Amino acid sequence: xxxxxxxxxxxxxxxxxxxxxxxxxxxxxxxxxxxxxxxxxxxxxxxxxxxxxxxxxxxxxxxxxxxxxxxxxxxxxxxxxxxxxxxxxxxxxxxxxxxxxxxxxxxxxxxxxxxxxxxxxxxxxxxxxxxxxxxxxxxxxxxxxxxxxxxxxxxxxxxxxxxxxxxxxxxxxxxxxxxxxxxxxxxxxxxxxxxxxxxxxxxxxxxxxxxxxxxxxxx
Numbered sequence: 397x398x399x400x401x402x403x404x405x406x407x408x409x410x411x412x413x414x415x416x417x418x419x420x421x422x423x424x425x426x427x428x429x430x431x432x433x434x435x436x437x438x439x440x441x442x443x444x445x446x447x448x449x450x451x452x453x454x455x456x457x458x459x460x461x462x463x464x465x466x467x468x469x470x471x472x473x474x475x476x477x478x479x480x481x482x483x484x485x486x487x488x489x490x491x492x493x494x495x496x497x498x499x500x501x502x503x504x505x506x507x508x509x510x511x512x513x514x515x516x517x518x519x520x521x522x523x524x525x526x527x528x529x530x531x532x533x534x535x536x537x538x539x540x541x542x543x544x545x546x547x548x549x550x551x552x553x554x555x556x557x558x559x560x561x562x563x564x565x566x567x568x569x570x571x572x573x574x575x576x577x578x579x580x581x582x583x584x585x586x587x588x589x590x591x592x593x594x595x596x597x598x599x600x601x602x603x604x605x606x607x608x609x610x611x612x613x614x615x
Contacts, residue, residue, distance in 0.1 A: 397611050399432045400497035400521075402487055403504030404439035404447050407527050410600040411501055412437065412451065415607075416474065418460050419597060421569045425552065430608045436480035436495040437472065444470050444481045457567055457597060486515065493520015498615060499607055502526040510535060522615045525607055527599075540602035540609070541571040547609045552602070556592075565592045569601045 399415070401408045413419050415432035422428075439447050444466045451474065452464040462475040472479040484490045487507060492500055500521050507513055510532050516524045529537055538544050541552040554573035565573060571593060578590035 397433070397498040397615070398435035398496040399607060400436045400438070400490075400492050400495065400500040401434060402438045402490070402500055402502050402507075403527075404437055404450075405503065405505075406596060407505075407600060407603075408437065408439070408501070408503035409447075409451050409454070410457065410596055411503060411527070411603050412474070412479075413460055414597075414600045414604045416477070418462065419567070419569060419601065421601065422552075422554065425569065427552075427605050427608070430605055432604055432607055432611075434477075434479055435497050436482070436490070436492065438482045438484055438487075438490050440483050440485050443483065444472060447481065448472055487512070488515030488519060491519055492516065497521060499523045499525065499610060501603060501607065523610050525603065525610065527603055538606060540605045544606060544609060547606075547613060552605075560592075562592065565594055567597050568592075568594045569597055571598050571602060 401412060412434055415434050417431055437447070448464045448466050452460050454460070463473070465473040467473055470481055472481055480495050482490050498521065500516055502513070502524050505528050508526065508528055508530050510530065513524050513526070538546060541550050544550050552571045554570040555576060556573050557576040559577055572591040573593065575590040575592060580588050582588060
C-alpha cells in the first residue's frame, strides 16, 4: 500500500525521512524496520525545488546523505525513488487515490476537523493519520507507544544512567528516555520521574509506526 503526505513542513519532511529509513532507530527497537512507500506529497509553499532542498538539509537533525533531486514532471527523486509533488491548498484538490495513496499522513496542522478530513475520502483515501489531536466526537486519537495497544502492543521507552544533557538526545528515536540520575524520591512519599525526548524525531517515528500498524491491519 502506498502513502501520501500532506504538508512538507518539519513534521512532513522528517516523516518522509523516517518512512524511507533515513533515521537510525534506537538499538533494540522492534519496529526499526518500519518503512512506508511514499507515493505523493503536497506542499503549498515554495514549490518542489524548495521542498527538495529542505529535505536534504536540516539545521537541527543534519543532512540527509542521499541524492535529492527534482525532474521535469515536477516530482521529487529521493534516493532514486520518484515521489509525486503537488502544491494544492486543500486536501480535496489532490487526487490521492489516482496516485495510489491508500493512507495519507496529514502534517499541515490545519485540517483538524472531521468535516475537513472528509475531503481525503472523497479523493480515494482509505485512512488519514493526523499528526495532531482531532478533538471531535468519534475521532480515534492514538499515540504510538501510549495507547496503540488498541491496534498493537505499546512500547519504545528508554532508560539512561549516564549524566547526559538535552543535546545528547537530539535524533533519539525513542518516545521518552528516563533520566535515572535525576529521578528521585522526596520525603519517602513523592516520586519525581524525569525524562528526555526529541519531540520531532521521536514523534515522526511513532507516526510512521502507526501508519505501519494501520497498513498491517488491512486498513
